[in-house]
Amino acid sequence: MKVLIYPPNSLILADLVERRGHEAIVLMKEVAKKVRDPELDSPPMNITEEDLKRSLKYLSVEEPSGVRGRVGLMIPLLDDAEAAIIVEDPDPSFGCMACDVANDYIEYMIRSKGIPTLIVPYPYTEDAAKVMVQNVTDFLRSLRS
């Protein structure tokens, strides 16, 4: 299954998903399309005007552009997702969108999508990390391939 991870650039989460035979939906792939696109004037870039326009279907124009840009970038990932894993309040080194408002809204969008979703707190100790990995593993096993 296509499993969206959040934070969407967490290498650890992506690795866990791939190891269990699923496809991780990650932000790096979306940004990579822009970096490699020969039609973009000045790559590498993270965001295009189209991403900002896309987010207008979900957010008001009065929303700050950085929030709209992040949400716009995530919409294709959300459209593809068949399941999701959200790690709440992660350390920035684990994966990061750098915007609390965008984080909250994207997590809300994931939960509202109605797909199988695992929400786990970020582990700050080794024992908690083991529990988190076990929970993620159990969740991934429960998903049909």
Add this chain to the structure above:
Amino acid sequence: MEDKTRIAQISCGTEYSGVQAKLNEVADRSGIKLIYPEVELEDVADAVSEFGYLAKSPGLNLMIARAKSVVEDPSVTDGIFLLTCFKCAEGSIVKNEVRKYLQQKTDLPVVTYSTVDQVKEGGLMIRFEALKTLVTRKTLLMRTRQEGITMGVDSGSSTTKCVIMKENEIVGTGWVPTTDVIQSARKVMDLALKEAGMKEENIEAVAVTGYGRHTIGDEIKADLVQEELTVNSKGAAYLADRQRGEATVLDIGGMDNKALTLNNAIPDDFTMGGVCAGASGRFLEITARRLGVDISELGKLALQGESRSIQMDSYCSIFGIQSLVSALGEGSSKEDVAAAACRSVAEQVHEQQLQEIDLREPIIEVGGTALIEGLKAAFEEILGFDIIVPPYPQFAGAVGGALIVSAFVK
């Protein structure tokens, strides 16, 4: 007073923005009593958990809980006024999601607003008036099919329009530039009657809208005199066959513009006016005249041009025309100038008006300018949405009037 319309204020930040006193004062003058749905503090966490969005700001979480309280007992209010501070990132998200939640779970009319410290009284007043209309004339506005033979007259700032409808079909139209309000109305009524092959006594009910509605309404003894926001919404949604679900209506008129967001053809937010005539149909008229083409040709010309090849230094109608004249002097083609003019209007509407509402698909463009193809193309490029231009876009207000007033047909 007991007969006032009860409107639930669901908001965050109004007390600390210093606008609450103004809200109360304008509501009172509009015949509205603002009420605050009761919530126990210990219920807030449960409400937020059920809603699915935990805001960082407790004020926004209280908003969510108040919305849930209304959903559980809608009888406490006749309508909802939903507002947060302008440009609050989290507030804007919560306001938008709470609006959807309330519209999905209740039949109550919802109108939204973004507050700034110096609120414009006109903007508040028209929202309260619309809420009052939506409550007191709800059964009229729920009408989705026209019955009998009815007439809608729209007395606009630039043009006066009239439509005659018979059993859900448009059978006659009239359109003239507005000069004397009553004479213009008489002319369009005659034109529509002639096209329909009818006499005035055949008409079973008449609605009047637009700037001159009260004057014309008194003169012809109209059955319904209605402000243009609700009428244009109904007309646009009817013509575009989008009477259920969400939509945005863009009405770029001759002198002013309206952008309205709809839920089931009922407006819940809108922005009116415009900073300058440079964002109106008048600017396109002046451009067409300068190019020596008829306004009806401008749109097709614009489609053949490249708008970005001309630098517009200002959105002001005077300086904007100067930019276009300079471009012509420097050898730019008529096509490029027409495209730049359309783009300029679309950009200004986007940047200065659409900032205040949340756009919802589909976007329905009405008003006389909807016939200018280049303007539609410019909006589609800027917004990234497909835009629907329904048949008879210039008659949306008149059609809305004819549709609603058919409730008066015996």
